[in-house]
Amino acid sequence: MLDEIKRIGHDFESTLKSAGTSAALEELRVHYFGRKGGVIPTLFSRLKEVAKEQKKDVGDALNKLRDRLESELKEKHERIATEESARKQSRDIIDVTLPARTPHLGHLHPVTIVRREMETIFSEMGYSLDPGPEIETDWYNFEALNFTPDHPARDTQDTFFVDVESPARDGGMKDLPYLLRTHTSNVQIRSMENHRPPVKVLSCGRVYRRDEITMRRSPMFHQAEGFLVDKGIHIGHLRATLEHFIKRLFGEDSKMRMRPSFFPFTEPSAEVDMSCVFCKGAGCGTCSQTGWMEILGCGMIHPQVLRNVGIDPEEWSGFAFGLGLDRCAMIKFDIPNIRTLFENDLRVLEQF
Numbered sequence: 454m455l456d457e458i459k460r461i462g463h464d465f466e467s468t469l470k471s472a473g474t475s476a477a478l479e480e481l482r483v484h485y486f487g488r489k490g491g492v493i494p495t496l497f498s499r500l501k502e503v504a505k506e507q508k509k510d511v512g513d514a515l516n517k518l519r520d521r522l523e524s525e526l527k528e529k530h531e532r533i534a535t536e537e538s539a540r541k542q543s544r545d546i547i548d549v550t551l552p553a554r555t556p557h558l559g560h561l562h563p564v565t566i567v568r569r570e571m572e573t574i575f576s577e578m579g580y581s582l583d584p585g586p587e588i589e590t591d592w593y594n595f596e597a598l599n600f601t602p603d604h605p606a607r608d609t610q611d612t613f614f615v616d617v618e619s620p621a622r623d624g625g626m627k628d629l630p631y632l633l634r635t636h637t638s639n640v641q642i643r644s645m646e647n648h649r650p651p652v653k654v655l656s657c658g659r660v661y662r663r664d665e666i667t668m669r670r671s672p673m674f675h676q677a678e679g680f681l682v683d684k685g686i687h688i689g690h691l692r693a694t695l696e697h698f699i700k701r702l703f704g705e706d707s708k709m710r711m712r713p714s715f716f717p718f719t720e721p722s723a724e725v726d727m728s729c730v731f732c733k734g735a736g737c738g739t740c741s742q743t744g745w746m747e748i749l750g751c752g753m754i755h756p757q758v759l760r761n762v763g764i765d766p767e768e769w770s771g772f773a774f775g776l777g778l779d780r781c782a783m784i785k786f787d788i789p790n791i792r793t794l795f796e797n798d799l800r801v802l803e804q805f
């Protein structure tokens with residue numbers, strides 16, 4: 454048995470050397486000291502078979518072996534644990550010199566930027582904001598705005614009709630379908646029906662026309678409509694309001710001019726040009742060498758429109774104006790093609 458103890462001690466040396474992880478070491482510990490069938494407990498249990506005169510020597514050798522194995526296992530266990538925790542620490546270490554991951558921030562769409570700026574400018578002047586409905590009846594989109602059923606001005610607003618009859622004004626059904634509004638001017642009628650003057654409203658939203666898609670046209674686009682009704686309002690108020698707005702949106706050095714025009718719902722009517730934002734009026738390719746860019750339509754609200762909503766034109770007067778928000782965004786951010794605004798290409802949108 455003394456030989457056996459010697460051999461076991463010897464074998465232990467090499468098995469200990471090859472155990473490189475705490476898991477392997479644990480396996481080794483169980484092999485030698487496991488309560489069930491562990492090498493050392495088995496040897497102790499065999500002590501009673503040893504002849505009396507050898508018992509003391511074998512017992513001593515066995516005790517020594519157990520103590521040596523225990524202390525060597527313990528020592529190696531401590532070494533491996535330290536190494537493993539050092540390795541783990543170096544893995545977990547935070548390298549503060551690494552560039553940070555930038556969070557993905559959203560961007561405002563150019564049309565949203567222009568709309569919000571416009572809403573701020575007019576809110577500051579006391580206008581309330583009302584987007585109005587996109588699905589509209591013929592009355593609000595056309596007739597109350599003085600487009601009679603066969604008025605040629607309807608041809609300029611080629612309309613999408615919705616295949617559903619709309620209610621007549623007397624509450625019955627009229628043989629006229631709903632339509633997608635062709636302009637935001639419908640809000641003039643809806644607002645004036647709901648609020649007695651004085652009223653000041655700005656309405657921004659989507660409008661629809663059966664247009665070909667070109668560089669400047671799209672079947673859906675965005676408009677802003679503003680109007681004001683009060684006592685003693687004249688065209689000077691309109692001009693001052695628009696001049697203030699254009700300078701705020703496009704810069705203090707912007708100039709504007711009014712040209713006579715025609716809209717069924719305003720009299721007199723005008724189109725407004727502003728000095729070209731690119732050449733400041735000198736003449737360039739964008740403004741076809743004229744120095745001016747057409748920006749909006751406007752006029753004094755037609756007396757018939759006021760009568761249509763029960764407002765006495767002898768007592769009240771007002772002005773209205775309408776413009777394309779997409780066009781404003783294209784001018785402000787120098788975007789040549791309207792489709793760029795609706796393609797949702799992130800490489801474009803991330804620039805705003």
Ligand code: DAH
Pocket residue numbers: 635636637638678679716719749750751752773774775776
């Ligand atoms: N509704 C017109 C259009 O879509 C734009 C417009 C012109 C609005 C003159 C107005 C205005 O309020 O006075 O073409």
